Amino acid sequence: MKKRYLFPIIFAAIILIPLVVSGVRYFMPVPSGVSYESEEYKTDDVSFLYDLTYTDNKGTITEEQEIFEEVYTMIDEAEEFLVIDMFLFNDDYNHDTLDFPPLSQNLADKLTAKKEENPEMDIIFITDGINTFYDTYMPQHIAELKEAGIEVIFTDLSKLRDSNPLYSGYYRTYFQWLGSSEEQWLVNALRPQGPEVNIRSYLSMLNFKANHRKLIINEKNGLVMSANPHDASVHHSNIALKVSGDMLHDLLESERAVVNFSGGNTRVFSDFADKLPKKTEDSEGQYTVKLITEEKIKDNILRMVNASEEGDILNIGLFYLSDRDVVEAFKAALDRGAELNMILDINQDAFGNEKNGVPNRPVADELTKHDTPANIRWYKSSGEQYHSKFIMMEKDGEVIFNGGSANFTRRNLADYNLETNMMVTAPADSEFAGEVTGYFNRLWTNEGAEYTLDYEEEAEESTLKTILYRVQEFTGLSTF
Known part of the structure; x- marks a missing residue:
């Protein structure tokens, strides 16, 4: 009887021990000083x-x-x-x-x-x-x-x-x-x-x-x-x-x-x-800046998007968009009457190799078919990538900008990869606000050149790619 159950027990242990390790490492705290605001x-x-x-x-x-x-x-x-x-x-x-x-x-x-x-x-x-x-x-x-x-x-x-x-x-x-x-x-x-x-x-x-x-x-x-x-x-x-x-x-x-x-x-x-200028308690200036890393980047993205209301404008430029919490926050912002404008990489070029358009194409398809659709344009590629990662909101006479290394994906925003972004809040009539909004509007309107394509030119509806994206995002079996 013991020999009869020995193999199943060993086999179960071989399977179960890694699953326990997976659970521990999946939910473990990040190292000290990581996920910083x-x-x-x-x-x-x-x-x-x-x-x-x-x-x-x-x-x-x-x-x-x-x-x-x-x-x-x-x-x-x-x-x-x-x-x-x-x-x-x-x-x-x-x-x-x-x-x-x-x-x-x-x-x-x-x-x-x-x-x-x-x-x-x-x-x-x-x-x-x-x-x-x-x-x-x-x-x-x-x-x-x-x-x-x-x-x-x-x-x-x-x-x-x-x-x-x-x-x-x-x-x-x-x-x-x-x-x-x-x-x-x-x-x-x-x-x-x-x-x-x-x-x-x-x-x-x-x-x-x-x-x-x-x-x-x-x-x-x-x-x-x-x-x-x-x-x-x-x-x-x-x-x-x-x-x-x-x-x-x-x-x-x-x-x-x-x-x-x-x-x-x-x-x-x-x-x-010690070689930096000493911190000043009474600093002055027209801009408010903040450093954010790892999941604190996501916290601040969601805080910004969730604060958007009718008449507010969210302008976004991304290499990858897949995080489900962020996507759902975008849809909720659209329902509240916020304007959502996005420039996305087509996810087709990778150093001479062709990619399948995941995750941006299925996510874009989802957002453009929402009851209140997002406005999306594709960056026109000549083999390179639109590798930017930022979101900004125009609201109440100010521009809030969040940008840096982090793609808007589970891996980049949920305390897995190491990432660093900065947030800047600037008056709408300031030089910085003019720089970032001017940059986005230039690409959005194709001012002086062809930077972006109409969404319909590269739109794709694919149930298979949608399923693939959702499985990869949920499990982590992907590079995005």
């Missing part, structure tokens, strides 16, 4: 920047690039320290069929030159394991940073909550003990020409988690952006927010938290904070 600060010093790729009236593909020019300026201007946190920092793409400027190497060269000029200045570069294909190899440009004396910290993704619990429970129970390896014998899915990778790398990748932040801080300014220093992303359209003043203390603290749980030296962050 700063106090609000007053300032006159906030700037809006963007990169834009579009087809002009002569049919020529044109680029306006501001963001990494500002990154390079901040590196040049730094005198005391630099803290950089970047997700994609590599030249991974199919080099046989595509060719892009060496953005990742250019940034590395800029940083190593800065360190050579100022050998005593601390430079900390925080990044994600995807750039080494999860500990399989060390890219040359990152090795050069280390050789120059720049501290490179790879985020310890194992400390983050698991967004893909159906897989991650089994990974944590059985596969993570295999460790990492530099053996190379499988085709690299991110860069087919190599270097090759191994099964352990793929097992790690399937957790679908990331430090997705994109920012740079020196003793004078902070820049929070949606752009990656990734060669194949160089032509993407992105946005960024630059700020100075008291909020720099909070930006440093949010990065200290990542360094802390990733095993880095956090003592130097106290020295960095």
